[in-house]
Amino acid sequence: MKAAVYDVQGAPGVLKYVDIPDPITGPDDILISVEAISIEGGDLINRRSTPPPFPSWIVGYAAAGTVVAVGSKVRSRTIGDRVTAFNLQGSHAERWAVPAERTWLIPGGVDTTEAAVLPISFGTAHHCLFTRGMLRHGETVLIQAAAGGVGLAAVQLASQAGATVIAVASGTQRRSRLLELGADHVVDRAENNVVDNVRQYTHGAGVDLVIDPVGTTLPASLSALAPEGRLVFVGNAGGGSLTVDLWPPMQSNQTLMGVFMGPLFERPGVRASVDDMLQAVAAGRIKVVIDRIFPLANAAAAHEFAETTKPLGRIVMKP
Numbered sequence: 279m280k281a282a283v284y285d286v287q288g289a290p291g292v293l294k295y296v297d298i299p300d301p302i303t304g305p306d307d308i309l310i311s312v313e314a315i316s317i318e319g320g321d322l323i324n325r326r327s328t329p330p331p332f333p334s335w336i337v338g339y340a341a342a343g344t345v346v347a348v349g350s351k352v353r354s355r356t357i358g359d360r361v362t363a364f365n366l367q368g369s370h371a372e373r374w375a376v377p378a379e380r381t382w383l384i385p386g387g388v389d390t391t392e393a394a395v396l397p398i399s400f401g402t403a404h405h406c407l408f409t410r411g412m413l414r415h416g417e418t419v420l421i422q423a424a425a426g427g428v429g430l431a432a433v434q435l436a437s438q439a440g441a442t443v444i445a446v447a448s449g450t451q452r453r454s455r456l457l458e459l460g461a462d463h464v465v466d467r468a469e470n471n472v473v474d475n476v477r478q479y480t481h482g483a484g485v486d487l488v489i490d491p492v493g494t495t496l497p498a499s500l501s502a503l504a505p506e507g508r509l510v511f512v513g514n515a516g517g518g519s520l521t522v523d524l525w526p527p528m529q530s531n532q533t534l535m536g537v538f539m540g541p542l543f544e545r546p547g548v549r550a551s552v553d554d555m556l557q558a559v560a561a562g563r564i565k566v567v568i569d570r571i572f573p574l575a576n577a578a579a580a581h582e583f584a585e586t587t588k589p590l591g592r593i594v595m596k597p
Contacts, residue, residue: 280295280372287325293370310373311344312374312597313341314342317593321337321369336368339364364380364401364543391596399431403431405537407510410537412508415440419442419485420487421445428489428512431564446464446472447467483504508535569590570589571595577595
């Protein structure tokens with residue numbers, strides 16, 4: 279099969295499009311003929327900074343396609359099923375062997391491109407907002423990096439839950455799209471001070487909840503938080519230090535919660551929430567936003583675009 283691989287970590291140019299052997303399907307696995315690959319933030323971080331454990335290493339967390347083989351112990355999937363999947367490695371390829379319990383059936387009316395993006399973006403946003411963040415109707419939530427995959431999902435889910443949504447992004451195109459998707463206010467971080475704007479919108483009270491996938495914005499997120507508010511930080515898209523001064527949040531009785539979704543996607547509650555949101559996409563209640571689609575053969579260019587531009591939503595590749 280064809281795959282995008284790398285032998286040494288580094289810039290996007292380390293990715294090579296080559297022929298490698300098909301993956302081996304274990305007894306608990308299914309083999310997917312990949313039709314769409316979602317480039318996730320972790321893919322970029324791993325390629326940039328994590329030495330590959332083996333030569334011709336295939337990066338990639340998320341993809342969707344059709345089941346072409348089923349392991350001997352698998353009863354929940356059959357050949358011909360359309361599925362979307364999460365795993366910690368291997369999606370940047372024409373075929374992908376993954377544990378069946380890390381896949382979801384794609385409902386009718388949902389494109390494989392949308393399905394590839396949804397589990398990580400919407401699954402993460404849902405877990406951060408409701409399981410960890412305990413968002414309630416009528417509360418106010420600040421969403422950092424709202425134009426990213428997790429941010430766009432969080433804006434929609436929080437709005438539909440009856441929260442007031444303050445979204446942080448940059449540029450007029452992003453502002454108009456975020457307002458369409460349910461944001462009540464959009465702060466252009468390139469033009470305005472986020473904390474000052476939050477204080478203005480909340481009449482000095484601060485927000486009840488912050489969702490922060492950036493990391494480097496944690497000091498501002500804490501400053502925007504109301505006393506006894508909650509901050510959920512997930513990932514480190516900014517790539518900087520996560521060091522913060524914990525004395526002020528302690529004095530304000532604030533709660534800081536970290537989320538790393540890798541081990542959580544097999545939990546029944548998380549699995550069920552992804553199934554529900556796939557159905558919501560099929561019904562048109564939520565929208566998966568995709569900025570651009572590249573051929574897998576141009577994986578280096580796709581990673582470069584995802585890393586250096588400011589995409590609105592996810593970048594997808596197709597074999």
